[in-house]
Amino acid sequence: MSSRGRVPLAWRNVTYNPRKFLLSVGGVTFAVLLMFTEVGFLNGILDGQVVLLGKLRADLVLVSASKANMFVAEPFPRERLWSAAADPSVESVSPVYVAMNVPWKHPGRRALRFLRLVAFDPDDRAFADPEVDGRREALKQRDTVLFDRRAAAYFGRPVDGVETELGSRRVRVAGTFDSGVDLPSRGTAITSDRTFLRLVQPGAVEPELKRVEIGLVHLRPGADAGAAVKALRAALPGDVTVLTFHDFLARERGYFLKNTPIGLMFALGVLMGAVVAGFICYQILYADVLDNLGQYATLKAMGYATWAIGLVVLQQALYLGLLGFLAGATGSGLLYRGLSMSTGFRIHLTAGRAGAVLALTLMACAVAALLAAKKPLAADPADAF
């Protein structure tokens, strides 16, 4: 039975009373917003973990075997990286150093703030991000840094040429890049390994960086990453872990999900949103179905099958869910932008996440429809006479 040209009963039932229509869709929209907020926050936290790391350029990554999370310092001996470089499939290696909680002085004020300092050898192409890669020459000058444009405002929004104090030294901002806030840190600066050394080991007679936080491995063109991982694992002692760059990012992204109840907490939040959506949808449908019990009984008397009546209620639920979703997704888009701008967290509305919220919303509404349709499905046309 095609629906072409048939009376759009479900649509009419949903929309005919403008006030009721706005209230119903508004209710579902609110629940959808709730879900999007939860999904957004969780992903903001997870994604935040790899925004900076994602800017690195590597085929394989070496980290300390006891390292759980990138931003808790756990360096490994630099010799491991040189050993890896001996493998025939490896073209080059670049050590990356990280220091946490380095004091930074607000350029205009005297307040001290703490940031994360990442360092590399400007002769290496350690970063894929052109904003960093393009500034390697500038970084070769002593006491220059690149600063994160998205860092929290209390760092003072430094621009090119601004000078201030980092740790014990006076540094000059030689450029900016776009990273953002993550859970462990609200700002990042990038500098050369030499400047880094002077900052972390001031006054050392013969300073040298012996311990590396992240070892980047670049393979020769055409080399097989999987085979190289195996070869390096076999060649290197057990105190380092060898990962492909992709696995490394996935591991970092999943850290909070795996090691903290954060995932469960937000999942519960999303679920609550779905329950609210379902509950609102049920309330609306139930009231509507009660108003129309006699009408549904009449439809049955006319020769409509019971399933056709269930379908009307289900359609109404899906219309509510869909409209609520569209309004909610639009609202969340704005909300995410606002939050990103005010907090520096990157919250993206990706198709996959939107799809998941849509699926949850429609599912909740469908369940509501099943519950609300009980009465009209059971309505006896003989009682209408």
Next chain:
Amino acid sequence: MTTTPSVACSGISHYFGSGETRKQILFSCDVTVGTGEVVVMTGPSGSGKSTLLTLIGGLRSIQEGSLRVLGTEMRDLSPAGLIEARRQVGFIFQAHNLFDSLSARENVQMGLDLKDMTPRQRRERADEMLQAVGLGERITYRPGALSGGQRQRVAIARALAPRPRIVLADEPTAALDGETGRKVVGLFQQMAADGCTIFLVTHDKRVLDASDRIVHMLDGRIASDVRPRRALQLAEFLSKVPAFSTLTPAALSEVSEQLREQRVGAGATVVREGEAGDAFYLIGEGSVAVTIKEREVATLATGQFFGEAALLKGEPRNATVTSRESTLLYVLDKAHFDRALERSGDMRKQLLEVLFQRQ
């Protein structure tokens, strides 16, 4: 007059509830209704008339007895078959049961959506029906903007739009004023003329006047089943019979109720010369030839009668009567005839006079 029955109930009994609380609602009801008849169902509430109609409409399953609707035995239908059967029936409920969200046209179209029609045909048919019930100006109105009577007419249009073969209506004219009421009754009559059988539960005088039959129910039984127009016609015919000319209207209608219908084909011999007379005949429709000793002496037509002479005189038939065409006869048995005569004092003499005149 009718040929094929549209609805034939025989021995229909129905019960509500089960076990201790089981209550019998219908007691072996028999009623046969021909295609195109307009039947008014009367009786107090709880008399079973609604239950009988819901059985005819396929809204309940048959428990006992046989019910043939449009040639289909309802007892044998599966639930899906019942749903299918309902599509031939137009229901008009007392509560109009219109969707507030739909316009008058869309409410009517709900009934048409089950039909194999193009969207354009459905819309046109809906508009046509709304015009027929006098709502041509209100096609796009929602029920909330219509009066009670207008809503009732939308419900009527919805039931009639799919051209059902049976209409079951519960007080369809209750909320209608004089003019629209007449319009709706006219619509029912027109549908009936087109072969739709119509059952109405009503107390509306306008509808009673337009009905072919009045079935009165009492305590789950059919208490009476009369055809007011036929009864009137027969009483008129009978009043012209000299033997009955002194009967009161009440007595005439009583006699007319004793009449039995008999349809004979063309050329059939109804009465044969020389045989014993056992019945009196009234011609309802058609004509017959009267032959005495193989010589045709007369032709009798609608409203005329024959066969009384043999009954009155107690002699054998003095003529042969043969139908000229398909003829409907109303037959009064000798016993009933005699009883009627007893009530009409001086008739014997009068009748003999008539007989004399005829010869």
